[in-house]
Amino acid sequence: MTAPNRKSDPLQQIRDQILERRRFLITSHARPDGDSIGSQLAMAFALDALGKEVRIVNADPAPDHYQEFPGMERIEIATRVEPMTADAVIVMECSEPGRTGLAGLEREYLINIDHHAGNQLYGALNWHDDSAAACGEMVFDLIQALGVPLTPEIATHIYLAILTDTGSFHHSNITPRTFDICRQCVEAGVTPAVMARRVFDSNSFGKLKLIGALLDDMELADEGRLAVLHLDDQMLAATGSTHNDTEGLINLPLTAREIQAVVFFKVTQNGQVRVSMRSKYDVDVRRVANEFGGGGHKNAAGFTVNGPLMDVRAGIVRRLVGAIAEGLETRPA
Ligand code: 5GP
Ligand code: MN
Numbered sequence: 001m002t003a004p005n006r007k008s009d010p011l012q013q014i015r016d017q018i019l020e021r022r023r024f025l026i027t028s029h030a031r032p033d034g035d036s037i038g039s040q041l042a043m044a045f046a047l048d049a050l051g052k053e054v055r056i057v058n059a060d061p062a063p064d065h066y067q068e069f070p071g072m073e074r075i076e077i078a079t080r081v082e083p084m085t086a087d088a089v090i091v092m093e094c095s096e097p098g099r100t101g102l103a104g105l106e107r108e109y110l111i112n113i114d115h116h117a118g119n120q121l122y123g124a125l126n127w128h129d130d131s132a133a134a135c136g137e138m139v140f141d142l143i144q145a146l147g148v149p150l151t152p153e154i155a156t157h158i159y160l161a162i163l164t165d166t167g168s169f170h171h172s173n174i175t176p177r178t179f180d181i182c183r184q185c186v187e188a189g190v191t192p193a194v195m196a197r198r199v200f201d202s203n204s205f206g207k208l209k210l211i212g213a214l215l216d217d218m219e220l221a222d223e224g225r226l227a228v229l230h231l232d233d234q235m236l237a238a239t240g241s242t243h244n245d246t247e248g249l250i251n252l253p254l255t256a257r258e259i260q261a262v263v264f265f266k267v268t269q270n271g272q273v274r275v276s277m278r279s280k281y282d283v284d285v286r287r288v289a290n291e292f293g294g295g296g297h298k299n300a301a302g303f304t305v306n307g308p309l310m311d312v313r314a315g316i317v318r319r320l321v322g323a324i325a326e327g328l329e330t331r332p333a
Contacts, residue, residue, distance in 0.1 A: 010127035014111055015145040017125060021087035023053040025108075028093045030059040030101035033247075034164025034199065037062050039092045039113075039135040041071045042157035046139075046148040057081060059101030063247050065202035069160060070153045080104045088124075093135045095295050096120045113138055117286060118295055133173045136161025140181050155188035156195070163195055167251060171299040172281055200248070206241035207249075213239050214249055220259075222321045227253035229264040230309070250276050260324045261285060263316060265309055273309050275316060276302040283327030288319045 018024075024047055028036035040056050047054045056075045066072060080103040081089065089108040091097065095116040097105045112123030115132040132138050136158045143154060150158075162182060166174050186192060203211075213235055219228040229250065236242060250264040261279040268274055275292070277285035279299050286301040294303020305312050 010125060011141060011145055014125050014127055014142060017088065017111065018146060023086045025081060025086035025089045026054065026056045027058060027089060027091055027100050027102055029099040032058055032060060032062050034066065035134045035136055035161040036093045037066050038157040038161030039139045041069070042136065042139050042143065042154045042161070043090060044071060044074065045151065045153045046143040046146060049148045050146065057102065064244050065199060068198065070156060081108065083107050091123065097122050116295055116297065133171070133175065133178045134161045134165035136165065137178065137181055150184060150188040152189035155185035155190045159185040159190045159195055160199070163199060167300065168196065168200065173297065204241065204245055206239055207245035209239035210235065210241040210245055211249060211252065215252060218253060221317055222324055224258045225260045225324050226317065226320055227259050227262045228317065229253065229262065231264070232267045250278050254278055254280060260327065261320055263320055265313065267307065267309055271307045273305050273307045273312060275305065277320065279327065281327060282330045283324050285323060288323050291319060
């Protein structure tokens with residue numbers, strides 16, 4: 001085996017450019033999740049430690065239960081970046097720049113760091129590793145390469161990224177490396193029980209009611225192997241909940257042994273249908289998302305289609321039933 005060529009290694013190139021440049025803007029995908037928030041803030045704290053200027057700009061605010069994590073007040077909400085205000089824009093978690101929901105990125109020096117399969121390699125520098133369980137794993141490597149120590153703030157955000165993007169250690173992309181990074185985060189001061197309670201046990205009463213309504217309304221297909229959930233604004237109003245309360249609900253049906261995949265339809269105000277999917281083991285929902293112009297991971301993927309829901313629903317369900325049949329063939333014992 002030959003030694004890796006350090007010069008052509010994207011991690012080293014990114015490290016070198018970060019050390020050379022001074023002003024950074026960090027962004028991630030619209031409707032940010034725990035991995036986008038954790039990856040961005042871990043990176044921001046690391047850049048602070050290097051004495052860099054850092055801004056974080058996202059198209060949408062983070063869900064409420066992330067607000068108490070360190071540094072959240074630094075996140076600016078905007079839909080465009082002003083030209084030349086940064087020496088580099090670090091785009092995390094985005095297979096294409098459009099996922100950010102930010103206009104003006106095409107003029108910028110982009111550093112693309114992502115773990116989604118099918119990344120379009122749109123940056124001046126591209127580091128794409130679809131074997132990473134979370135983008136936070138990649139950020140951990142980068143922070144180490146930059147020689148920045150793992151502070152409690154950085155460790156908290158790396159752990160947050162991994163905890164959420166593995167579906168609280170349920171998905172099939174977890175490796176020994178995932179736990180090795182988490183171990184180092186715990187040694188640096190993270191308390192797993194506090195993290196789990198903050199992320200998963202911070203529901204509002206409205207959300208509890210919404211869970212009841214959603215599950216009451218749940219339909220089963222494919223002899224109970226596929227759960228179909230459906231949400232609209234009426235349900236939110238009836239239960240006293242908001243869109244903010246919908247995160248994580250999609251995972252609930254997977255707790256039933258028989259259910260192999262879940263599809264969650266959200267009808268938006270402009271009549272579009274936002275489709276989220278989750279699955280167990282080798283049931284590949286990313287391939288279904290790809291067919292509809294979306295993306296994601298094997299066990300968690302999504303896309304948006306034009307409605308009405310009744311017109312698109314059957315085709316999506318049919319493809320999911322196919323994905324379940326294929327995935328069950330390779331089910332581990
Ligand atoms: P969620 O269902 O939580 O919105 O998304 C699950 C996963 O699929 C995430 O990794 C997310 O980035 C990805 N994903 C969701 N919607 C889309 C989409 O429209 N396009 C792409 N490329 N990825 C998506
Ligand atoms: Mn991710």
